Amino acid sequence: MVTLNDYASTVPIAWCPGCGNFGILQAVKKALVALNLEPQRVLFVSGIGQAPKLPHYTRGNLFNGLHGRTLPAATGAKIANHDLTVIGIDGDGGAYGEGVGHLLAASRRNIDMTYLVHNNQVYGLTKGQASPTSDTGFITKTTPNGAGLPLNPLMLALASDISFLARGFAGDIEHLSGLIQAGIQHRGFALIDILQPCVSFNHTNTFAWYKERVYKVESEGYNHADKAAALIKAQEWGERIPIGIIYRQERPVFEEQLPQLKAMPLVKQPIDPMRIGALLDEF
Amino acid sequence: MAVDFNILVGGEAGQGVQSVGMILAKTFAYGDFHVFADQDYESRVRGGHNFFRVRVKDSEVLAFSPELDILVALNRETIDLHEKELKTGGVIIYDGEQIKTPADSKKYINIPLLKLAEDTVKNKLMANTVAAGAAFGLIGYDFDLLAFILKSEFARHGEKIVNDNITAAWAGYKLARERGAGLNIPSLQPKIGNLHRLLLNGNDALCLGAMAGGCKFVAGYPMTPSSSILEYIADKGRQYGVVMVHVEDEISAMNMAVGAGYTGVRAMVATSGGGFALMVEALALAGMTETPVVAVLGQRPGPATGLPTRTEQAELWFALHAGHGEFPRAVLAPSTAAEAFYAAIKAFNLAEKYQTPVIILTDHHLASSYTTVNRFDLSQVKIDRGELLSDTEVSKMKDYKRHLVTASGISPRALPGQGKALVVTDSDEHDEAGHMIEDAATRNMQVQKRLRKLTGLRREIAGPELKTSPGAGATLIGWGSTYGAISEAAYILKQDGHPVNTLHLSEIWPFPAESVAVALGKSKQNIVIEGNATAQMAGLIRRETGIKADASILKYDGRPFSPAEIISRLHEEVKAW
Numbered sequence: 001m002v003t004l005n006d007y008a009s010t011v012p013i014a015w016c017p018g019c020g021n022f023g024i025l026q027a028v029k030k031a032l033v034a035l036n037l038e039p040q041r042v043l044f045v046s047g048i049g050q051a052p053k054l055p056h057y058t059r060g061n062l063f064n065g066l067h068g069r070t071l072p073a074a075t076g077a078k079i080a081n082h083d084l085t086v087i088g089i090d091g092d093g094g095a096y097g098e099g100v101g102h103l104l105a106a107s108r109r110n111i112d113m114t115y116l117v118h119n120n121q122v123y124g125l126t127k128g129q130a131s132p133t134s135d136t137g138f139i140t141k142t143t144p145n146g147a148g149l150p151l152n153p154l155m156l157a158l159a160s161d162i163s164f165l166a167r168g169f170a171g172d173i174e175h176l177s178g179l180i181q182a183g184i185q186h187r188g189f190a191l192i193d194i195l196q197p198c199v200s201f202n203h204t205n206t207f208a209w210y211k212e213r214v215y216k217v218e219s220e221g222y223n224h225a226d227k228a229a230a231l232i233k234a235q236e237w238g239e240r241i242p243i244g245i246i247y248r249q250e251r252p253v254f255e256e257q258l259p260q261l262k263a264m265p266l267v268k269q270p271i272d273p274m275r276i277g278a279l280l281d282e283f
Numbered sequence: 284m285a286v287d288f289n290i291l292v293g294g295e296a297g298q299g300v301q302s303v304g305m306i307l308a309k310t311f312a313y314g315d316f317h318v319f320a321d322q323d324y325e326s327r328v329r330g331g332h333n334f335f336r337v338r339v340k341d342s343e344v345l346a347f348s349p350e351l352d353i354l355v356a357l358n359r360e361t362i363d364l365h366e367k368e369l370k371t372g373g374v375i376i377y378d379g380e381q382i383k384t385p386a387d388s389k390k391y392i393n394i395p396l397l398k399l400a401e402d403t404v405k406n407k408l409m410a411n412t413v414a415a416g417a418a419f420g421l422i423g424y425d426f427d428l429l430a431f432i433l434k435s436e437f438a439r440h441g442e443k444i445v446n447d448n449i450t451a452a453w454a455g456y457k458l459a460r461e462r463g464a465g466l467n468i469p470s471l472q473p474k475i476g477n478l479h480r481l482l483l484n485g486n487d488a489l490c491l492g493a494m495a496g497g498c499k500f501v502a503g504y505p506m507t508p509s510s511s512i513l514e515y516i517a518d519k520g521r522q523y524g525v526v527m528v529h530v531e532d533e534i535s536a537m538n539m540a541v542g543a544g545y546t547g548v549r550a551m552v553a554t555s556g557g558g559f560a561l562m563v564e565a566l567a568l569a570g571m572t573e574t575p576v577v578a579v580l581g582q583r584p585g586p587a588t589g590l591p592t593r594t595e596q597a598e599l600w601f602a603l604h605a606g607h608g609e610f611p612r613a614v615l616a617p618s619t620a621a622e623a624f625y626a627a628i629k630a631f632n633l634a635e636k637y638q639t640p641v642i643i644l645t646d647h648h649l650a651s652s653y654t655t656v657n658r659f660d661l662s663q664v665k666i667d668r669g670e671l672l673s674d675t676e677v678s679k680m681k682d683y684k685r686h687l688v689t690a691s692g693i694s695p696r697a698l699p700g701q702g703k704a705l706v707v708t709d710s711d712e713h714d715e716a717g718h719m720i721e722d723a724a725t726r727n728m729q730v731q732k733r734l735r736k737l738t739g740l741r742r743e744i745a746g747p748e749l750k751t752s753p754g755a756g757a758t759l760i761g762w763g764s765t766y767g768a769i770s771e772a773a774y775i776l777k778q779d780g781h782p783v784n785t786l787h788l789s790e791i792w793p794f795p796a797e798s799v800a801v802a803l804g805k806s807k808q809n810i811v812i813e814g815n816a817t818a819q820m821a822g823l824i825r826r827e828t829g830i831k832a833d834a835s836i837l838k839y840d841g842r843p844f845s846p847a848e849i850i851s852r853l854h855e856e857v858k859a860w
Contacts (some may be wrong), residue, residue, distance in 0.1 A: 048711075059705060061700070061707065062706075064708065065565075069564075072538035076539035076542025080542070081547065084700050117613050162691065227803075259521050267698060267700075269499065273661045283482055
């Protein structure tokens with residue numbers, strides 16, 4: 001049996017005290033334990049920012065790559081060894097700014113992985129600049145006239161016909177952990193947008209602010225198989241903010257359609273130069 | 284008398300210039316001739332002017348010749364542009380019902396291509412096949428060989444298409460025999476031996492080398508001249524265990540290949556300069572995370588979009604310096620299609636052995652020119668995966684350290700999912716276990732460890748090919764795809780009583796400084812010949828050996844060098860050589 005001990009790391013944590021990331025870290029560990037996944041079967045792929053440091057603070061294989069490029073690296077890894085459980089971790093800057101094109105491509109492709117986006121509506125690591133999801137008018141050092149329109153990542157994901165879309169809240173660890181489990185169990189690309197208070201740079205969207213507003217869609221009889229309903233739910237923001245599974249569908253999984261991977265993962269297939277002899281005959 | 288026979292097929296994009304050209308090239312290759320075929324086309328789908336040149340010899344041929352025996356003109360512009368390239372006695376095949384010729388001369392051989400196609404098989408599309416048949420009719424080549432090639436080319440379209448093509452070709456063949464009679468056109472007869480060399484271009488050879496060398500993953504975004512690599516792997520990979528992902532952009536391509544490389548499969552990207560520019564950040568990522576990856580950089584003229592369908596060698600320094608920060612890399616620049624095959628295999632071996640990126644630098648001329656090569660001996664292909672740990676070794680490890688500091692700089696490599704080892708790496712500076720660090724001592728150790736890999740890598744790089752000629756004063760220096768043209772120029776110069784040495788580099792980084800310095804130190808005059816405007820190889824040689832080239836012959840018009848151009852420019856531009 002896998003226990004929380006298996007996911008305990010000794011690497012010192014570099015997050016601010018009280019950061020929303022701590023709750024997300026707990027939720028990730030609990031989800032992996034609940035699914036009885038051993039650390040060596042898990043591959044974390046992350047980018048750059050405060051959120052993508054998360055895998056260092058637990059245990060698993062880790063490819064901590066470039067800012068915004070988590071999804072391509074994760075896709076390459078998953079195709080190379082589809083036996084691995086692949087979890088991508090980014091902040092809103094990497095996922096919805098620098099790497100937003102990859103998000104659409106990965107979602108359309110429907111590679112089987114789970115993508116956790118810690119969305120605190122601000123750049124933490126570079127110290128407080130506006131992010132793609134910052135509120136209109138948010139004044140920072142790079143946006144002295146106030147930030148422009150925020151991007152709605154849920155709408156974007158739905159437009160790319162995503163197969164699993166959820167939103168969680170860093171302040172509700174149990175619920176978030178359940179979403180992460182569902183995302184990992186889902187066959188296909190799962191995006192979990194996680195509302196994460198930033199105690200240093202975002203003094204509007206605090207724990208208290210979210211706690212007053214978030215509600216669980218499943219408690220209101222919401223049908224996450226209904227895409228039209230999802231498009232409406234994805235636009236709900238302000239007094240009431242929905243969390244839970246927003247949309248889910250079954251779609252062919254990218255790597256499952258590759259005949260090359262039917263017998264065994266690519267990485268286990270032997271190298272045999274003689275095999276291409278028949279190809280030489282074609283020239 | 285040695286055979287040196289040249290045919291050029293010209294026409295608009297969409298007229299089937301390439302398909303006629305390939306049928307000619309294959310039919311000569313099938314007759315055991317040595318063939319070099321190159322193509323010139325514009326960045327458009329219809330219209331413009333395209334041509335396909337086929338050179339046929341009875342000895343190895345690695346360069347084109349603009350002295351034509353037969354010009355196959357599918358449109359009038361082809362005659363206007365290429366008539367001047369005809370040798371004395373050379374002839375033009377044209378469709379007199381479609382094209383008005385400027386003069387009534389015996390060298391214009393009217394073959395009504397469209398009409399013959401209509402009359403014989405009721406299919407205008409086969410006018411091209413009529414043209415191919417006519418070319419072989421003029422030289423009296425064994426028609427059965429052409430029929431065999433047509434059969435294998437069109438077999439997948441069914442028996443009727445095969446037979447119609449043969450019928451159309453025979454119509455052209457017969458009429459050309461009649462109309463060419465008495466013109467003293469040299470006859471060219473296939474040999475019986477049937478050695479059956481392969482006829483392939485640089486990209487074909489790279490693909491075969493990559494697949495023989497165990498490449499299992501390719502990611503890419505189409506870009507001339509590398510698109511055909513992606514297409515070939517996408518097609519054949521399904522059956523041969525290679526996955527090709529057509530990605531959203533080249534940034535994704537390189538990051539994906541690095542992700543696959545980290546996970547343990549041999550991974551490759553293929554692009555041109557503009558795409559490689561987007562890959563550069565992830566090239567450094569591979570350097571930092573010590574991930575094996577192979578990048579094919581097929582050069583075309585830049586900067587920016589440049590001349591998309593043409594050739595240049597102006598990305599040597601780009602390949603050497605691409606990437607922020609300092610990390611080891613190898614740069615291979617195969618000179619011929621045959622070398623491209625072996626370069627691909629070597630690239631994967633070096634990438635895994637030294638856990639670092641390897642760049643294969645080619646160009647449009649090498650990528651898209653066809654040559655006959657002896658069949659590759661697959662039994663001689665050696666796979667060296669370097670210090671890849673076995674499952675047993677991994678199972679004995681307690682705390683695996685992906686970036687263990689060693690004397691060679693190479694850390695034993697486990698793969699994610701292999702036993703209980705956790706494979707941790709980071710684009711941030713990291714400790715031996717792969718976790719991010721800030722302290723100076725660890726930083727220094729990891730930088731030094733990575734760069735120590737250069738010591739071993741340097742020993743793997745082959746020195747230049749030096750060919751000396753008694754009495755030679757000058758050494759002609761080249762790299763990559765200019766090999767054929769420079770070698771042939773040197774051969775002609777020797778025949779003409781003006782011997783030169785040649786020095787050619789096919790493996791460029793780590794730079795084989797010692798062997799280059801020894802070779803050039805003895806030479807009276809060093810003349811660098813390269814396809815760029817700033818003499819990049821000359822600069823590299825000077826930087827690495829202190830030897831300054833005495834002259835440079837540079838070309839940046841997007842066209843390849845011919846041996847004749849090299850010779851005439853030596854006479855015009857270089858004093859007292």
